[in-house]
Amino acid sequence: xxxxxxxxxxxxxxTEPKLCGSCFQFFGNPASMGMCSKCYREHASxxxxxxxxxxxxxxxxxxxxxxxxxxxxxxSPMQLESTPTLVVPxxxxxxxxxxxxxxxxxxxxxxxxxxDDPPIQKNHNRCFCCNKRVGLTGFKCRCSFTFCSEHRYxxxxxxxYDYKASHRDALAKANPTxxxxxxxxKCRCSFTFCSEHRYxxxxxxxYDYKASHRDALAKANPTxRVGLTGFKCRCSFTFCSEHRYxxxxxxxYDYKASHRDALAKANPTxRVGLTGFKCRCSFTFCSEHRYxxxxxxxYDYKASHRDALAKANPTxxxxxxxxx
Numbered sequence: 001x002x003x004x005x006x007x008x009x010x011x012x013x014x015t016e017p018k019l020c021g022s023c024f025q026f027f028g029n030p031a032s033m034g035m036c037s038k039c040y041r042e043h044a045s046x047x048x049x050x051x052x053x054x055x056x057x058x059x060x061x062x063x064x065x066x067x068x069x070x071x072x073x074x075x076s077p078m079q080l081e082s083t084p085t086l087v088v089p090x091x092x093x094x095x096x097x098x099x100x101x102x103x104x105x106x107x108x109x110x111x112x113x114x115x116d117d118p119p120i121q122k123n124h125n126r127c128f129c130c131n132k133r134v135g136l137t138g139f140k141c142r143c144s145f146t147f148c149s150e151h152r153y154x155x156x157x158x159x160x161y162d163y164k165a166s167h168r169d170a171l172a173k174a175n176p177t178x179x180x181x182x183x184x185x186k187c188r189c190s191f192t193f194c195s196e197h198r199y200x201x202x203x204x205x206x207y208d209y210k211a212s213h214r215d216a217l218a219k220a221n222p223t224x225r226v227g228l229t230g231f232k233c234r235c236s237f238t239f240c241s242e243h244r245y246x247x248x249x250x251x252x253y254d255y256k257a258s259h260r261d262a263l264a265k266a267n268p269t270x271r272v273g274l275t276g277f278k279c280r281c282s283f284t285f286c287s288e289h290r291y292x293x294x295x296x297x298x299y300d301y302k303a304s305h306r307d308a309l310a311k312a313n314p315t316x317x318x319x320x321x322x323x324x
Contacts, residue, residue, distance in 0.1 A: 018034065020034070020035050020036040020039055021033075021034045021035055022035050022036070022039040022043075023036065023038070023039055026038070118160070121144070121145050121146060124138065124140070124146040125138070125146075126138075126146075127146065127147050127148035127150075127151055128145040128146060128147055128151075128157070129147055129148070129150075129151040129156075129157050130148060130150070130151065132148045134146065134147075134148050137149075139152035141154065141157070141159060141161065142159075142161040142163075143159050143160045143161045145157070185198045187200065187203070187205060187207070188205075188207040188209075188212075189205045189206045189207040191203075226238065226239070226240045229241075231244035233246065233249070233251060233253065234251075234253040234255075234258075235251045235252045235253040237249070272284065272285075272286050275287075277290035279292065279295070279297060279299065280297075280299040280301075281297045281298045281299040283295070
């Protein structure tokens with residue numbers, strides 16, 4: 001009886017589900033290492049990444065072993081004395097691709113590439129990189145080497161042509177620098193001034209512009225000989241038929257003053273005595289010229305009427321309201 005009870009307890013213990021050993025939130029499965037499905041997937045992805053990293057590291061180590069072979073062990077002095085020395089002839093030098101085409105050559109011989117002169121391609125029927133036979137279908141780069149269709153671009157081989165400098169020179173030739181000549185702000189008085197004082201009214205200019213204009217006009221319009229047919233103006237100068245009028249030349253005669261004097265002589269001042277009319281402009285006139293429209297009256301009737309209206313109708317202003 002006791003044995004049967006013990007067996008029942010063991011079966012119950014085995015069939016009783018257990019929690020996940022990673023998150024302790026869900027029930028685990030013995031087939032998935034006692035973890036739930038979510039934790040098992042995460043564990044599987046992490047382990048796959050680790051295996052991939054190990055494989056990559058192993059591949060890199062193998063490639064490095066090929067590029068940099070392990071040095072041979074150094075024999076001891078006793079072995080050197082016992083073993084005969086062998087003289088190995090140097091290997092033949094085989095032309096290889098430039099540094100950018102072969103990573104092995106760029107790693108193995110950096111000093112030789114730096115000290116040697118720039119290479120010269122003798123056979124232009126083959127690609128300079130891969131030595132592929134191209135014949136007449138090769139592509140000649142601006143660096144003077146011939147390449148196949150795979151290595152024809154500048155980023156596929158070690159191109160020494162400076163494209164930036166060539167484009168810079170082409171742009172400089174196509175767009176030359178345009179520099180304007182310096183403005184000579186020299187006045188006719190033989191002095192040089194800045195942009196602020198360059199005009200003649202901004203400095204004490206001694207050049208006689210009127211005389212220069214007069215001379216220019218005299219050259220452009222030479223004096224015409226009039227003889228006895230000339231017209232003498234009241235300004236005491238003689239002119240031809242074209243310039244005889246006062247508006248055609250710089251006449252200095254005052255025609256208005258002469259007309260005023262002539263009118264004064266033709267119409268002497270009338271004596272009015274005690275019967276004269278004194279205007280508000282403080283002058284006395286006869287009965288004919290006593291009104292303001294009959295003489296040049298200087299009295300301002302509008303202003304006087306305005307002042308009279310202002311005095312008769314003073315402005316009424318109410319007292320300020322005392323707001324207490």
